[in-house]
Every structure is written in structure tokens, then in C-alpha cells.
Amino acid sequence: MRLTILGGGGFRVPLVYRALLDDPARSVSELTLYDTDPARVAVISGVLARLAQGRPSPVPVRVAESLDAALTGADFVFSAIRVGGTEGRIRDERIPLAEGVLGQETVGAGGILYGLRTIPVALHIAERVAALAPGAWVINFTNPAGMVTEAMAQVLGDRVIGICDSPVGLVRRAARAAGADPAALKDPARSGYDYVGLNHLGWLRSLTVDGTDVLPALLADESALGSFEEGRLFGAEWLRVLGALPNEYLHYYYFRRETLHSIQDTAQTRGEFLDHQQGGFFERAAAAGSPDAVYELWERTRLEREETYMAHSREATGGWQRDSHDLEGGGYDRVALALMHAIAGNSGRRLILNVRNGTTVPQLAPDAIVETVCEVTSQGARPLPCTPLREDQLGLMLQIKSVERATIDAALYKDRDAALRALALHPLVDSATVASHILERAAEGA
CATH class of the missing domain: 3.40.50.720 (NAD(P)-binding Rossmann-like Domain)
Incomplete structure (x- = not known):
């Protein structure tokens, strides 16, 4: 290939x-x-x-x-x-x-x-x-x-x-915290999971190992929840209330004020950090000469990048550091390779992917892209049926999908009204006046 x-x-x-x-x-x-x-x-x-x-x-x-x-x-x-x-x-x-x-x-x-x-x-x-x-x-x-x-x-x-590495990383960390047999997780006959949502907005709602859903016991175990990233990020109380494990990006929705204050109080945004870090890497690498020196510089820079991932959200929940299991994540490189293998080998492997909805979430249009568990063959990725969404999950999905579709229309047709609608309807903006100001600043290159 x-x-x-x-x-x-x-x-x-x-x-x-x-x-x-x-x-x-x-x-x-x-x-x-x-x-x-x-x-x-x-x-x-x-x-x-x-x-x-x-x-x-x-x-x-x-x-x-x-x-x-x-x-x-x-x-x-x-x-x-x-x-x-x-x-x-x-x-x-x-x-x-x-x-x-x-x-x-x-x-x-x-x-x-x-x-x-x-x-x-x-x-x-x-x-x-x-x-x-x-x-x-x-x-x-x-x-x-x-x-x-x-x-x-x-x-x-x-x-x-x-593809996205967040969902599979969540599944792996949750399974480890629940004490699941690693061999079972590699065997689709022994394990399965229900994950559904949109990209950077989804929930792990069940995690079955050898016929038992281990998620309820994990959600009831405060010590186990404190052993991995999402458990520390959202807190045991809120996770029990949700009855599910959210994708890490839902922290921006569930803890909007805390995260916003954390970002506003910092002198450097994530983009500014990466601009400085990666700009410095490429500048030093171009002058390094030795392949070994360039490689070592890349490895150090990569580790620093991963250690500081979502630092503002962690700062908003106590300022804890990512451990080795958090850094392990899902590996978007491994997700991409697994997807290629599944298509080329017609394997029927199950992966969490972003694909057309079909009938998976009946309330969404068939051509809307959702993030969910799929079976992958030489014909591509087919979303699998999922249990009905709870009203709060569905409501947030519907609202964000309307934002995404308005953004696509605005981009394709240079439609300012669609762009304003996308911004104003997003729950993290929640003001048509602010949305209009953001569009004006963006147009001015502010």
C-alpha cells in the first residue's frame, strides 16, 4: 500500500x-x-x-x-x-x-x-x-x-x-483502572464498549469484559477514578452523576467557568506555547547537523508537548500532572494504522471513528458525521447500533451538530449569517452580540 x-x-x-x-x-x-x-x-x-x-x-x-x-x-x-x-x-x-x-x-x-x-x-x-x-x-x-x-x-x-486518539485512550485508561484483563480487551469476543457522540464530545457509556459491564463498579470506586486522567479531570462526584465517562474535551462544557478563568489568568495560550516550542524545535533542528542530535531534540520536544496537553483544564482541577498511563493515550498513529489494516485486510475490526451517522442516532441526519464504534471491512467503516442517548447527551449533540453544519455552510458559501449563527448558538459563546464581535475581530485579523 x-x-x-x-x-x-x-x-x-x-x-x-x-x-x-x-x-x-x-x-x-x-x-x-x-x-x-x-x-x-x-x-x-x-x-x-x-x-x-x-x-x-x-x-x-x-x-x-x-x-x-x-x-x-x-x-x-x-x-x-x-x-x-x-x-x-x-x-x-x-x-x-x-x-x-x-x-x-x-x-x-x-x-x-x-x-x-x-x-x-x-x-x-x-x-x-x-x-x-x-x-x-x-x-x-x-x-x-x-x-x-x-x-x-x-x-x-x-x-x-x-480519527481521533481521545476515545480509544479513554477506553484503555478506564479498562486499566477497572482492573480488566488486558488480554480480554484485545479479544472482541470477550470485550466491548459503547461510545457515542461527536468528535471531542462523546461518552463512554459501557465497558463490557467477559459478559460484565465493569463501568458501574468503576464509577462507584473513588480510588480507581483517581488513578487515571478523566477520573481526576471530572471528579468522582460528577462522574457518578453522569453515569458515564466523558471525553476529556467535555471538561470545557461541564467546567466552563473554571477552565475559562484558568486560561484567562495565564500569560500564554496553548497555541502560543506550541508556536514557541515548535518554532524553536525547527530552528534548532535545522542547525543541529547530526541526525542523532535532531532526533533527540524531537523526542524531548514531543515529551514536553504531551506532558503539557490540556494543562489549563488540569490547572482548573488542582494542577495535577499527567502520569505515564495518561501519556500513553490512544496514539493517533496507532489508530490510523489499525484503520488501514482493517480496510486492507477486510478484518471486521471494531474502532471508534468519525463516520456518517446513518441510523445510529435517529435524531441526527443520516449524513451527519458522528463519533462512535464502527466495524471496519474492505467496504469501509460501518457505525454499529448504540443504546439510546440520554436527553442531556442528545441535546448537547444536536446543538453542537447545528453549529458544525452552520460553520460548514459559512465556509463553503462565505455566508456571514451562517457564521454568526454558528457562533451565537454555541453554548460556550451564548451571546449573539459577542458572536458578532468575534466575527468582526476575525475579519480584521485582530
Whole structure:
């Protein structure tokens, strides 16, 4: 299989390449990188070369000079682009904060601004894939992943699938905290789980091991809840009230005031931190010379990035540090590889993915992208039936889906009214006046 990564100069591309090198099936025969920033992709190519040293028959890497050249002949296309770079992310965060509302990359006003900028580019990519590689599968990790996947699906249909590492990370951490047998989790005949929602807005509602749902006992065990990230983030009391384990991004909704105050009180947003950190990495890496030095610099920078992930939310709940199990997460590189294997091998493997709803959540349109458990075969990813959503879960999903769809319309048709509707209806903005001010600031490039 030939894999193309769009955003090939991205900081986390080496994680994907390392997964390919460790893949016993050796399923990818060639990796093509494409990025609009030649300097960044040159540095990342150097990190990949260092990873390949000493490996028998490493996966060859090619750098394409154009989007069309990168797509031609691809079997899988992994889209992980950042339109506007970290500078754009900083504006997405700072503009809402200036109006007294949350500024975050994928959630709230910041996610809407990011979507408005990204969706036209993602749609162009989808059109070029359809023209040049109509048999390819597109795996989308570009944020905001749900709405970007939904926009691309207008061209590619079911051949675009969105991925996120948050849900599988949650399942793994919950299973470990519940004391589940690790071997059972790898056997679909012995384990299963019910996860449903939208990207960065979902709930783990059951976790079955050997015929027993271990989630109720976990929710009743305060000590066990305190042993992993989501348990500490949301707190035992609130998790018992919910009767489910939420995706970590729901902290912005359930603890809006606390997180907003934490971000407002800091001198540096997440985007500003990454801009400084990654800008420094690429600058130092370009001058490092030695492949070993570049690789070691990348590893140190990566670890710091993961240790500081969602730091503002942790600050709002006591300022605790992520431990080794939290850092383990789900690994978006492993999710992408598992998805490729499942499609190529027609395996029927079950994964949590972003796909068209169909009838999974009857209250949503069939073509709306949802994040849920899917069965993956050579025909793609099919969402599995789930138990009915509780009213609070469904209500939040419906509201955010209306925001996502309005954002897509605004991006595709340059419709300011749709953009205003998306911002004003988002529960983390909750003011038409503030929404209008945010749009004005964004238009001015504030």
C-alpha cells in the first residue's frame, strides 16, 4: 500500500513513521510526504531517516513537490494539515478570549474560526483526491475533525473517515483502572464498549469484559477514578452523576467557568506555547547537523508537548500532572494504522471513528458525521447500533451538530449569517452580540 501524509512537515509525523517501521505486516510499501513548508518537511524527513537507521528494509520515504504529485497513485491519504499554522491558532484562541469566552483550538469560538479557515482547503483536497486517486481512502485527523470530515464527505462520501486518539485512550485508561484483563480487551469476543457522540464530545457509556459491564463498579470506586486522567479531570462526584465517562474535551462544557478563568489568568495560550516550542524545535533542528542530535531534540520536544496537553483544564482541577498511563493515550498513529489494516485486510475490526451517522442516532441526519464504534471491512467503516442517548447527551449533540453544519455552510458559501449563527448558538459563546464581535475581530485579523 502507498500512503501519503498531507501535512508531512507536521511535528507528529515521526510517530506515524515509527508505527509503520514497527508494523510486523509491513503493509505500507512507500510513504509520501507533502507540506506547503519545505523547510519543515526537510527537518521531519531527517527525523524519519534517523528512525530508519539500522532497520531491515525500512519503508522508503518520498517528498512530493505538489499536492497532485502526492495524491497520484496513493492508496491511503492521511490528512493532518494546519491551515494558517500556529499563528492562526493563536488568533483563534486570543480573539474569543478578548471577548470573555473560551479560546480553544477545536471547541467553542476558536474551533469555529479554525473550521471557517480550514474547510475550503479540505474540500479542495477532497476534490483532488476524487480526481487523481478515486480509489484511495482518506483518513482525516485535521481539526476540527468532525466538521472537516463532514465537509470532505460531501465529495468523497464514505471514503473519508475521521480519527481521533481521545476515545480509544479513554477506553484503555478506564479498562486499566477497572482492573480488566488486558488480554480480554484485545479479544472482541470477550470485550466491548459503547461510545457515542461527536468528535471531542462523546461518552463512554459501557465497558463490557467477559459478559460484565465493569463501568458501574468503576464509577462507584473513588480510588480507581483517581488513578487515571478523566477520573481526576471530572471528579468522582460528577462522574457518578453522569453515569458515564466523558471525553476529556467535555471538561470545557461541564467546567466552563473554571477552565475559562484558568486560561484567562495565564500569560500564554496553548497555541502560543506550541508556536514557541515548535518554532524553536525547527530552528534548532535545522542547525543541529547530526541526525542523532535532531532526533533527540524531537523526542524531548514531543515529551514536553504531551506532558503539557490540556494543562489549563488540569490547572482548573488542582494542577495535577499527567502520569505515564495518561501519556500513553490512544496514539493517533496507532489508530490510523489499525484503520488501514482493517480496510486492507477486510478484518471486521471494531474502532471508534468519525463516520456518517446513518441510523445510529435517529435524531441526527443520516449524513451527519458522528463519533462512535464502527466495524471496519474492505467496504469501509460501518457505525454499529448504540443504546439510546440520554436527553442531556442528545441535546448537547444536536446543538453542537447545528453549529458544525452552520460553520460548514459559512465556509463553503462565505455566508456571514451562517457564521454568526454558528457562533451565537454555541453554548460556550451564548451571546449573539459577542458572536458578532468575534466575527468582526476575525475579519480584521485582530
